[in-house]
Amino acid sequence: MNEKMNEINRFFDMYQKEIIHNWIMRLEQNYPNQYDTATLQEQGERYIILISDIQIPIEEHPIFAEYKEWCDLLFNKGIPIDHILKSSLFFREAFLEKIAVIEVEVSQLAAIISTIITRIDAFQATIYTYFFDHTRGKMELQDKLIEDIHADKLNLIGKMASSMAHEIRNPLTSIKGFLVLIRKSLPLDSLGSIEKYLDIIDNEFRNIEMQVTGFLSFSRKPIADEQRILMPLHEVIEKTLLLVNPLLLNENIELSLRLQDDLQVEVQNLAIIQVFSNLLNNAIDALRETDIHHRKITVLTFADGAHIYIRFINTGPEIPADIQSTLFDPFVTGKSDGTGLGLAICKQIVERNNGTITFETNRKETTFTLRFPALAD
Template sequence: MMDNRDVLTHVRINRAAYITYWIQAFNERFPNRYDESYMYSMGEKGFGYITDLETAVEAYPLHNNLLGNCIPLEQLVEQEGVETGMLFLAAQLWRQTLLEVGESTLTLTLFKQMNARIDYFETVMCQNYWNQSISQMKDNASAITKHHDDRISLVGKMAASMAHEIRNPMTSIKGFLKLLRSTITSNNYERAEAYLDFIDDECDHILMQVTGFLSFSKKPIMDEAKDLISAKQVLDHILSLLNPRLINENVDLTLTISANLMLNVQKMAIQQVLSNLLNNGIDALSKLKSDKKIHIAVMEDNFHTYIRVSNNGPSIPSKMNDVIFNPFVTDKENGTGLGLAICKQIMLKNDGDISFTSNEKETSFLLAFRKNIDSD
């Protein structure tokens, strides 16, 4: 009868039989998962670890590598596509292999020693998996917290921007309502009608701002329908609202329209775009002492209708070129950075786009609306 040392030698001599059985058992569970050479290499390393009873299990680098494979657990799981359950099954199959192939020769003492090495491997693997899971949960919790904070910050910026855009027209409406009360008392209805026109215009301005924010939010609620309207009609309405500011800021505005061009767009939304561009232009011109000019040109080609809004104010800094249409990007001291981002969203919703050029002499924003060309 062979002693344990002789039995262990016999087991090592028959390593090919053990490895072959283990591979066959694995492939029955996961057919064609890995190629033959890879499986045999893993089988050799697993067999070597299990039968190397002279070396203490603590001496194997299992905390960082699996079965001497020199592949960290997290890399083996993530990059090699090895599922954690598959690793446990591979370890379990080594027990089955020892019992089946070594049934007639393997002693109970040697089986217990080899089984203890498999147990140790599973313990290390569980610990590594647990540590990795805890780390991932902490990362996820941190990401969720940051995402929540970002959303709160975004809501705050949106609210501040909305308040900024609506405060002025609401102040005007309140003032005109006071004047309206006094004129009604004195039966001066002609002046009262003028005040009502101002109030109506300011309400339109607020509605444009709300439309812009809804467009920026990408929500379908209250989405405005498209209408076929003339470009001149849209511009006339915007200029009537901005005329007091143009006069107050001493800005010379000129308008060129090559023909009675039509736009199939969301009227209120496009008015918001033009209002933003013109107000931005007036803001830029505030840095000039005189000769403040804004020019609006409407033109077309075979595929697009264009509206160009230009001013002779300072150039836009080159660092803004690639980010100017991103949310919360602005070079204004009190700007919110939402105006141009809203313009971009609105133009995309209206089958168009917005671009700009800027130099020391002129800054121009170009609105391009695609025409509906029949395929005929």
């Protein structure tokens, strides 16, 4: 042990200046004008003391005890972890360059190299752990702040939605009442000629009512707590199409249904119809920007055993890249007259029904995919 320690001390006494010089030179070549040479010189000298005092375990060395303060300084300055790791690599290279020229027995040389490299690795691992833990802590703090901001935003939306829904529901109730009175008051012979218009008004009324229910998804009103029921998936789609068929015809949009038989889902009926309706209306809006001869919406359902899938595919333009990552966030929209709440409401309803919603988009088509758990046999 003493002989090895003496050999290490003689080596560093002879080559310390050159090792530090070569280490600093590598750092400056890779990170020009980013570090102070005098500071690096001082750090290099103390580092050599740390790794060459092999009689003291590295974790017990007085210089090792300063590493937290040193790491704090680097971390707060925003020094990237790869700079730290490269610095260790450069020192290792500078050390090995010089030890290759000393004249000692091979076994003794191997022992020196092994001892010094082990101490370099131990210190590097400590620094890496420090940076990893602090970076993770910083990211967790940032995530918490983002979650708090998002929660505050949803809380505000909830209050707005509750107030807005209340104001809309009052006149809607009156409209519904008068619509019933009109149907009852008109003679049967005259009702037939305008009944189709009354049916359209009735469908649009129900559409608005579902939109109000969607707004309430952001509040804590009991109406948003509709019970989930088991129902055939094709029935949910058919009920939705009753609401959007007039628009499909008016906009000359081809509708293709590729529905797998016997699929059942346990969902909130009105809420999921609201989601389907919203996705179809969004598709119709997108297709208004395309050539009238290339307007197509496909509704596809299938199952893979564990899940049931519903896909709404339209041949409209690609969703703008700058909003794709936040498309389901409140107030994000690609429409000039959009509120940015539709897809946010859809996402919340789908997740409340134990499902997920995702999308894919390109220049040829856009697909929204809903996935719900398949029912156990």
